[in-house]
Amino acid sequence: MRTDLVVIGAGPAGLAAALAADARGTRVAVLDAGPAPGGQIHRQPPAGADTAAATAPPHVRRTWRSLAAALAASTVTVLTEHHVWCVEPGFTVHALCGPGQDEPVAVRAAAVLLATGGYEKVLPFPGWTLPGVLTAGGAQALLKGALTAPGQRAVVAGTGPLLLPVATALAAAGTEVAALVESAGPTALLRHGPALAAKAPEGAWHAARLLRHRVPVLTRHTVVRAHGSAALTGVTVAALDRAGHVRPGSERLLHCDTLAVGHGMLPHTDLAGSLGCPLDGSAVRVDAEQRTGVPGVWAAGEATGVGGAALALAEGHIAGRSAAARLRGAAPDPAGWSAAARARRTLRAGAAALDAVFAPPAGWARQVTDDTVVCRCEDVTAGAVREAVDRLGAEDLRTVKLLTRAGMGWCQGRMCHPGIAGLTGCPPVPPRALPARPVPLGVLARQATEEGTA
Amino acid sequence: MSAREPSARPGPGCTRSFTVTFDGREIEVLPGRTVAAALLAAGVTSWRTTRRAGRPRGVFCGIGVCFDCLVTVNGRPGQRACLRPARPGDVIRTEEGTGHAD
Amino acid sequence: MSESLTCDVVVVGAGMVGAACALYASRAGLDVTVVDRGPVAGGTTGAGEGNLLVSDKEPGPELDLALYSLRLWRELAGEIGDLVEYESKGGLVVAATPASLAALGALTAAQRRAGVTATEVGADRLPEYEPHLAAGLAGAVHHPQDAQVMPALAAAHVLRISGARLLTGRTVTGVLRDAAGTVRGVRTDRGAVHAPSVVNAAGVWGGELAAHAGVSLPVAPRRGFVLVTEPLPPRIRHKVYAAEYVQDVAGGTAALRTSPVVEGTAAGPVLIGASRERVGFDRTPSLPALRALAAGATRLFPFLAGVRAVRAYAGFRPYLPDHLPAIGPDPRAPGLLHACGHEGAGIGLSTGTGRLIAQVLTGAEPALDLAPFRPDRFPASAPTARPATETGEAR
Numbered sequence: 001m002r003t004d005l006v007v008i009g010a011g012p013a014g015l016a017a018a019l020a021a022d023a024r025g026t027r028v029a030v031l032d033a034g035p036a037p038g039g040q041i042h043r044q045p046p047a048g049a050d051t052a053a054a055t056a057p058p059h060v061r062r063t064w065r066s067l068a069a070a071l072a073a074s075t076v077t078v079l080t081e082h083h084v085w086c087v088e089p090g091f092t093v094h095a096l097c098g099p100g101q102d103e104p105v106a107v108r109a110a111a112v113l114l115a116t117g118g119y120e121k122v123l124p125f126p127g128w129t130l131p132g133v134l135t136a137g138g139a140q141a142l143l144k145g146a147l148t149a150p151g152q153r154a155v156v157a158g159t160g161p162l163l164l165p166v167a168t169a170l171a172a173a174g175t176e177v178a179a180l181v182e183s184a185g186p187t188a189l190l191r192h193g194p195a196l197a198a199k200a201p202e203g204a205w206h207a208a209r210l211l212r213h214r215v216p217v218l219t220r221h222t223v224v225r226a227h228g229s230a231a232l233t234g235v236t237v238a239a240l241d242r243a244g245h246v247r248p249g250s251e252r253l254l255h256c257d258t259l260a261v262g263h264g265m266l267p268h269t270d271l272a273g274s275l276g277c278p279l280d281g282s283a284v285r286v287d288a289e290q291r292t293g294v295p296g297v298w299a300a301g302e303a304t305g306v307g308g309a310a311l312a313l314a315e316g317h318i319a320g321r322s323a324a325a326r327l328r329g330a331a332p333d334p335a336g337w338s339a340a341a342r343a344r345r346t347l348r349a350g351a352a353a354l355d356a357v358f359a360p361p362a363g364w365a366r367q368v369t370d371d372t373v374v375c376r377c378e379d380v381t382a383g384a385v386r387e388a389v390d391r392l393g394a395e396d397l398r399t400v401k402l403l404t405r406a407g408m409g410w411c412q413g414r415m416c417h418p419g420i421a422g423l424t425g426c427p428p429v430p431p432r433a434l435p436a437r438p439v440p441l442g443v444l445a446r447q448a449t450e451e452g453t454a
Numbered sequence: 455m456s457a458r459e460p461s462a463r464p465g466p467g468c469t470r471s472f473t474v475t476f477d478g479r480e481i482e483v484l485p486g487r488t489v490a491a492a493l494l495a496a497g498v499t500s501w502r503t504t505r506r507a508g509r510p511r512g513v514f515c516g517i518g519v520c521f522d523c524l525v526t527v528n529g530r531p532g533q534r535a536c537l538r539p540a541r542p543g544d545v546i547r548t549e550e551g552t553g554h555a556d
Numbered sequence: 557m558s559e560s561l562t563c564d565v566v567v568v569g570a571g572m573v574g575a576a577c578a579l580y581a582s583r584a585g586l587d588v589t590v591v592d593r594g595p596v597a598g599g600t601t602g603a604g605e606g607n608l609l610v611s612d613k614e615p616g617p618e619l620d621l622a623l624y625s626l627r628l629w630r631e632l633a634g635e636i637g638d639l640v641e642y643e644s645k646g647g648l649v650v651a652a653t654p655a656s657l658a659a660l661g662a663l664t665a666a667q668r669r670a671g672v673t674a675t676e677v678g679a680d681r682l683p684e685y686e687p688h689l690a691a692g693l694a695g696a697v698h699h700p701q702d703a704q705v706m707p708a709l710a711a712a713h714v715l716r717i718s719g720a721r722l723l724t725g726r727t728v729t730g731v732l733r734d735a736a737g738t739v740r741g742v743r744t745d746r747g748a749v750h751a752p753s754v755v756n757a758a759g760v761w762g763g764e765l766a767a768h769a770g771v772s773l774p775v776a777p778r779r780g781f782v783l784v785t786e787p788l789p790p791r792i793r794h795k796v797y798a799a800e801y802v803q804d805v806a807g808g809t810a811a812l813r814t815s816p817v818v819e820g821t822a823a824g825p826v827l828i829g830a831s832r833e834r835v836g837f838d839r840t841p842s843l844p845a846l847r848a849l850a851a852g853a854t855r856l857f858p859f860l861a862g863v864r865a866v867r868a869y870a871g872f873r874p875y876l877p878d879h880l881p882a883i884g885p886d887p888r889a890p891g892l893l894h895a896c897g898h899e900g901a902g903i904g905l906s907t908g909t910g911r912l913i914a915q916v917l918t919g920a921e922p923a924l925d926l927a928p929f930r931p932d933r934f935p936a937s938a939p940t941a942r943p944a945t946e947t948g949e950a951r
Contacts, residue, residue, distance in 0.1 A: 035539065046484065100530050100538075129511065134512075134515070135515050148494050231510070392716060393570070393595065394596065408825075410786065441785070441850045441860045441865055442850075
């Protein structure tokens with residue numbers, strides 16, 4: 001298959017981009033790994049399921065209704081269950097399909113728009129590898145996509161704006177939520193109130209539901225340990241002092257079979273990295289038109305810096321209009337997207353303020369005992385990582401990886417690198433992977449069939 | 455929109471459950487669920503042991519990034535339970551170590 | 557922070573060759589400082605498979621160095637073998653056609669005369685050696701002396717047991733020379749290190765260091781990719797490669813050459829090489845190169861078609877025009893010694909190189925004739941190393 005523009009990712013950024021480009025005469029194909037468009041935020045329950053338990057706030061549902069209606073009225077081609085493992089310069093987008101992800105498909109395009117979203121950052125703590133401990137986003141995905149609660153009694157912990165909706169969704173699904181444990185302090189949350197204004201209606205909606213379900217909220221608290229042998233049986237929570245260190249003697253045990261935990265989001269930059277797009281820190285660098293440093297490649301949404309769905313929509317819209325104009329050989333007129341540009345400016349400022357409020361507690365690394373597994377794929381402990389730094393001369397994540405295997409496994413460091421960077425003081429480095437997903441050697445060895453010609 | 459959905463998904467109103475097996479035991483699954491959702495709904499929280507320390511693992515990131523939820527489906531090891539849709543008759547097995555036979 | 561240090565010898569480069577030079581120099585009683593602008597094993601060492609091979613070498617000075625080095629590796633393995641994943645796994649060189657088997661037989665005969673142990677394996681007996689090997693191959697040669705280490709761990713632990721002072725993250729900005737031209741140490745971005753001897757173990761950047769001392773050494777990078785699979789149980793017992801690999805190693809072409817090299821690792825993943833191309837320091841992943849590696853590996857081991865590759869990485873072999881390293885004192889700059897340009901064989905050849913350097917430093921008779929490795933053997937008109945600016949980063 002050949003098209004003008006391939007959009008990778010069918011979340012808010014990708015769909016807004018696809019719709020904006022489609023409306024201007026560009027042929028667009030959107031590829032997504034999920035079973036339906038929408039991304040993580042608009043993950044829909046299975047067809048035919050009883051949706052009474054669906055828990056998205058009203059404005060999120062409204063946004064989805066209008067996106068879905070626009071998509072249905074468009075000529076955008078949506079290719080679901082396409083797992084992109086490589087974008088070749090030029091551009092050829094290689095994906096894997098089928099239940100075993102072993103059927104190769106290639107789509108050619110004149111331009112590529114990366115709307116690859118983000119994934120959750122989780123910092124390690126003793127017991128975090130026990131079954132029953134999952135990411136807050138993972139709990140939300142199960143609730144949204146399968147109407148399945150991961151357990152009977154849950155603690156939601158960590159830091160960040162995701163914890164509140166996850167706690168309310170769990171409670172609404174009938175899970176007893178023993179506590180919402182947020183490491184940020186209540187005054188910090190209040191002090192940054194104006195910057196959080198964009199989130200206010202949503203926050204108020206969730207907060208009301210928390211109250212209704214009588215969920216205890218512990219601010220300036222943290223989970224210091226998860227307990228259990230074969231599976232999670234409880235967590236120890238403790239209060240934090242103003243410097244972010246555990247207050248001795250404040251520990252107490254909460255029984256639970258589920259811990260939904262998260263410490264913020266990170267951008268997905270594998271495809272951008274393998275294309276050679278320059279990054280700013282952990283995010284893809286883009287200009288005012290959402291163009292990356294590589295000609296023909298645009299990026300929008302969480303991949304360019306985590307800022308939420310509204311920001312993703314604004315960035316996607318701008319990226320789609322820019323790509324449509326540039327593909328016609330015309331310079332786009334930014335005046336046409338001034339409303340989106342204003343929203344982008346405001347929302348980016350808000351996202352920066354959120355980052356400042358929801359920073360992990362300063363003393364978190366002290367709670368990580370030497371026997372705590374930090375690399376989940378390769379069972380590498382914090383002790384082994386510390387030894388590589390203290391005794392073997394590792395000073396960066398790559399050398400830690402070479403000397404311990406931390407980050408060499410299936411996930412290629414996506415899960416452990418933020419934690420190891422924090423434990424060791426090594427500068428964080430975004431993973432740069434080709435293939436971006438595991439690909440069978442038999443597929444790699446032969447040329448892929450093109451989508452539509454197979 | 456021209457949608458192409460390679461997997462056969464049940465149409466609206468279709469809520470008929472089907473069965474799969476997990477380590478030989480029959481499990482009832484609602485349509486549209488992933489293998490991970492099906493196992494969790496059946497009260498199974500762990501379906502893999504790590505190859506070095508032999509520790510139990512289940513779902514963690516839930517969106518295909520962490521590979522902690524690897525499971526063997528229909529004889530194929532290393533399938534991400536959080537992404538793979540459950541299909542009628544799937545034979546799901548706990549994955550030990552690499553999941554590959556020696 | 558700036559400081560001035562004095563020692564007996566400065567080794568520039570904290571890769572495997574630098575580590576081995578530090579170890580044997582220290583054990584000869586010298587006070588050694590190792591300087592590297594990056595971390596331990598940050599260059600070619602961290603990007604290779606850790607081969608200790610005799611099987612791929614034609615008789616001559618490189619094979620002599622390999623045999624000498626292997627003996628030293630076995631000694632070291634008694635000390636730190638487990639820590640560095642030393643595995644005396646043996647190599648299996650397979651020939652697809654009778655013609656390539658005949659050529660392989662001739663090479664093997666010559667290798668035997670040079671002291672290599674090798675056994676011909678008929679096609680019917682291949683499954684005993686490698687049960688998962690493709691059917692229809694003409695035959696193979698088994699090399700029991702071939703071994704493997706995990707190279708980054710090897711460099712780190714050899715540096716640790718050397719007791720040498722390790723200064724990482726410190727860039728050498730100049731070589732100090734006195735009025736008579738004699739080398740007196742190095743200048744770094746954070747102070748000078750004074751020493752009567754400087755060892756150039758800077759790998760692909762060896763030409764750059766030589767230039768700092770006012771001499772030329774035409775080291776050029778030859779890129780290689782390695783594909784890494786998902787972890788597997790031990791299914792591939794030897795380092796297995798196609799007979800054509802030997803020709804590719806010896807070839808000098810700039811174009812992409814690939815010949816399959818497949819091996820299991822103690823940690824589980826299978827490593828797949830080997831590609832060679834001269835493209836400067838470009839780390840951009842190349843799908844055509846990865847496709848060629850996958851095609852070669854699945855031809856040798858058909859079961860790999862269903863096994864997933866989880867990552868690929870690029871490395872740069874330090875390559876000299878005649879495929880031999882530069883080892884020994886540089887008569888053009890008294891006090892400067894070279895230990896670089898080992899191309900893709902540096903891990904295997906490191907121990908012998910380090911011991912030879914230590915012998916020169918202490919005035920002992922070198923165990924091997926250093927004449928073939930003379931750093932000034934290249935004509936002045938030889939192409940000099942391209943400016944050694946790294947365009948990618950080592951991630």
